[in-house]
Every structure is written in C-alpha cells, then in structure tokens.
Amino acid sequence: MLHLISIGPGDLSQMTPAAQSALQSCDVVIGYTYYIDQIRPLMSDDTEFVLSQLGQEMERADDAVVRAANGRTVAMISSGDIGIYAMASPIFDVLREREWDGTGEDGGPEVTVHPGISAIQATAARLGAPLGHDFCTISLSDLLTPWPVITKRIEAAAWGDFVIGFYNPRSLKRDWQLDYALTELRKHRPDDTPVALARNMTRSDETITVTTLADVDPNDVDMFTLVLVGNSQSYFIGNGMATPRGYVDDGA
Amino acid sequence: MLHLISIGPGDLSQMTPAAQSALQSCDVVIGYTYYIDQIRPLMSDDTEFVLSQLGQEMERADDAVVRAANGRTVAMISSGDIGIYAMASPIFDVLREREWDGTGEDGGPEVTVHPGISAIQATAARLGAPLGHDFCTISLSDLLTPWPVITKRIEAAAWGDFVIGFYNPRSLKRDWQLDYALTELRKHRPDDTPVALARNMTRSDETITVTTLADVDPNDVDMFTLVLVGNSQSYFIGNGMATPRGYVDDGA
Numbered sequence: 001m002l003h004l005i006s007i008g009p010g011d012l013s014q015m016t017p018a019a020q021s022a023l024q025s026c027d028v029v030i031g032y033t034y035y036i037d038q039i040r041p042l043m044s045d046d047t048e049f050v051l052s053q054l055g056q057e058m059e060r061a062d063d064a065v066v067r068a069a070n071g072r073t074v075a076m077i078s079s080g081d082i083g084i085y086a087m088a089s090p091i092f093d094v095l096r097e098r099e100w101d102g103t104g105e106d107g108g109p110e111v112t113v114h115p116g117i118s119a120i121q122a123t124a125a126r127l128g129a130p131l132g133h134d135f136c137t138i139s140l141s142d143l144l145t146p147w148p149v150i151t152k153r154i155e156a157a158a159w160g161d162f163v164i165g166f167y168n169p170r171s172l173k174r175d176w177q178l179d180y181a182l183t184e185l186r187k188h189r190p191d192d193t194p195v196a197l198a199r200n201m202t203r204s205d206e207t208i209t210v211t212t213l214a215d216v217d218p219n220d221v222d223m224f225t226l227v228l229v230g231n232s233q234s235y236f237i238g239n240g241m242a243t244p245r246g247y248v249d250d251g252a
Numbered sequence: 253m254l255h256l257i258s259i260g261p262g263d264l265s266q267m268t269p270a271a272q273s274a275l276q277s278c279d280v281v282i283g284y285t286y287y288i289d290q291i292r293p294l295m296s297d298d299t300e301f302v303l304s305q306l307g308q309e310m311e312r313a314d315d316a317v318v319r320a321a322n323g324r325t326v327a328m329i330s331s332g333d334i335g336i337y338a339m340a341s342p343i344f345d346v347l348r349e350r351e352w353d354g355t356g357e358d359g360g361p362e363v364t365v366h367p368g369i370s371a372i373q374a375t376a377a378r379l380g381a382p383l384g385h386d387f388c389t390i391s392l393s394d395l396l397t398p399w400p401v402i403t404k405r406i407e408a409a410a411w412g413d414f415v416i417g418f419y420n421p422r423s424l425k426r427d428w429q430l431d432y433a434l435t436e437l438r439k440h441r442p443d444d445t446p447v448a449l450a451r452n453m454t455r456s457d458e459t460i461t462v463t464t465l466a467d468v469d470p471n472d473v474d475m476f477t478l479v480l481v482g483n484s485q486s487y488f489i490g491n492g493m494a495t496p497r498g499y500v501d502d503g504a
Contacts, residue, residue: 089384102490156412238354
C-alpha cells in the first residue's frame, strides 16, 4: 500500500481526519524533514521515518514505490494538497515508467491519494473570499517547465481575468520571474487590484500582506510565499479581499 | 461571531478538525437542507438549524450576517470549500454593502473562514494526479456572469493549456454551454486528452467516468458533476489520469 498524504498548510487541525487515519495506518513515512516534524506527534514509536531534503523528487518517489511494492505500508507526505505542485505527480510519473496498471497483478502497489488544504485555500480563508470567481494557479518555477510555457499561462490568465495564485514565485536563483508576471498583469488589470502576499499560513510564523498591483514589491516575496492576485472585480474588505461571484459589467 | 464553514465533498472524514470544532462552537447553523443533514450528527440537541433551498444566496447571506450581528454564534455551511463557488462570496458582498470594516466597532460580526476540500480536489485524488501542473476552475453558470466573460475564460484556459475543472457544467436549463466549451477545447488539445466526469465524490452514490476529449458526452453530465479536462501532457494511468509536473517539449 502506498498512501499519498496531504498534511495541509501547517497546523494539524487543517489536516483531514481521513488523511490522519491513513497516515497512522502506515509503518514507513517518507517526506521532507520539516514536514515529518509536523506529523511526528501523530505517529507511534515504531514508525520508520525516511527523511529527505528539498529536491530529488523522482528518487524519493521511486523509493516510495519500491518500498510499497515490497510489502510495506508507505506514506509519502507533502504539505498543502499533495496533488497540487507536490509529490503526487512525481509518484505517478514513476508508476507510469514502471507500467503500473493499478490492478495489483503487476506486483505494483495499491495507491490511494488523500487530498488536503492547499496554500491558496488557506490564504483565501485568511483574506475573506478572494476565490469567489474563476481562478487559476501558476507555478513560476522554470526548473522543469520551459519559460515560454509559463509566459503563455501568465498571458492567458491575465487576458482571461482569472484570479491567480502564483506558487513558487521567487527563490534566490529565480529572482526576476515574478516581476515579469506582475508587469504583464498590470497591462490588463487596474492599479488598485488587490494583491496578497501570504507566507506560512496557519503556522506559528505566518505573515500576510495585502497591497495593490501597482504597489506590490517582489522583494517582499520568497519561496515560501503564495502571491494571490485578484481579478478586475476584486475589492478590499476589512483587512483582506473578496471577489464577487458575479460581474458588474460584461468584462469582455 | 460568523463562521463560514466548509464541509468538504461529502464524507465527514474529509472535513478538517478546525472546521468541525468551529461548527460545534455555533448555536445557529444556516445552509441547504441536504448539507445540514450531513453535519447534523456533529451537533448538539439544542442547535438551531435554519434550512434553506437552492437559490436566494443573498437573502441567506444577509440572514446569517444579521443573526451574527445580533449576538448569535452563527455557522454558514457550504459543501466543498466555502470559498470556491459557494457562500463566502455572497457573505462578503453583503458585508461590503453594509460597509463592514472587520473591526467590530461598526457592530458588524467577527467573521472567520474555514477552508475545505473542494470537488476538484476530491476528484483529483480519486483519479491519481491530474492537477500535477497549472490548473484553473471555470463555472459554466451564466446566471450572474455574462456569457461573453465565460467564453473568454474558456478560450484563455484552452490556449494557455491549463488543466480545467468545470463547475456547474450543466443543468436542465443550461444544456448547451458544456458542449460549447468542449468544442473550443477540441481546437487546442489532442482527441485523446483525458477527461473525467465526477459526481458526488466521497458520497455513498459517487460515480466517476474517465473518457477522452473526443468521446466525452455532455448528456452524461448533470449539475452535480465536476468535469475535469487534462492538459496536452496529461495521460491515462490505472483507472485514472495524471499530469506530469514538467513538459516534454516547450508546448508553446
């Protein structure tokens, strides 16, 4: 058995009971050291933990599949929703390479995915109702995706007036992509469009900044930040923002 | 206090502990009859339930805000994530009309939002890893959004090669919009692009159908179905589908 388990944005009260009980059924847990520290209180003393550092996702996915195929009950954990910019995709890429068919007859593991609260949802909840209309997520990491694909997505989302959640907006080595995206968005949306910078939502060190598309400063953003940009109808309310479920004009 | 509470896709094991305990702190619960039946086992005998039918979202939102402003601890519940095509947006639209500032000094209620598992996530978990790359959600309901806005979104998402989750894809009165969207997508993606039709995920009557963009039949879709369309790189695996986290070519 291989369980792909979402631990949510941070605080364990945001992790579903289904994900928690699946995790507790496992005898091996694989994940980043930082995430394992979060779920360790849920586990028994005889749990085996396989700690890993950032990167080497394919090797880690392969390790999880092999251990599960060998008869262990394995948990692969990710923060947020494991299906959204996390380990579910590398796991299925490994299963595909191994011509896994899901029947169990090929000796491959049974795989179950447990969804969770992604960063964009934890951020939206803190802000009010920014995802009140159609939204999209875009990762600004060009490690595995060619930059022309990413720019096309940014243009499409800007033109289509989607509320946008930018994941992986900036790192030490990727320091200009977010600025590019914001410059593109400024061609399509008002200067006063609400923008939020949300870092480590629901964790003890969470911070959230609400600003405008004109004023947002990429230097306030790091790799742990989700950047949420409203659509043309989004508005500031209280300390946060919301997006109406309808349109005041045809917006076309 | 007004708690906006996500009950998740159906089974209570998919509702976060934070949302459950916030719900249990409330003495009035407002929501559709069908959703109230789902959470009733969590509540005490002296909970007041305000049952409503589909529609009249603004009236229901106003009722919740007034009751909370009058000193009750009120839960407004929605299935899935209350922030995604659900009641959070109407609530904030009501608060905006009332010039609520979130400080409590205007007599307005304190408002807390509790995120949950949306239909697209429950569907993705059943399928494998279809949200492995950038995705968007589009509601095909033109009750409050002009159809030209929706067609623009469909074109943008098709051109931008987003994985797409269509919410509100079809009802008795809206029977041609999904066909329009699929026709547009067929101009941009291969015939064998994976498509899933997911109905009532995690509920006892859940059904899920995996097919292709060429073969999908809008007649198999109703208002309780989420339609998930892969991007140009998505592939079939086991009984489901997945999307690679990277691109095999530049896709541009």
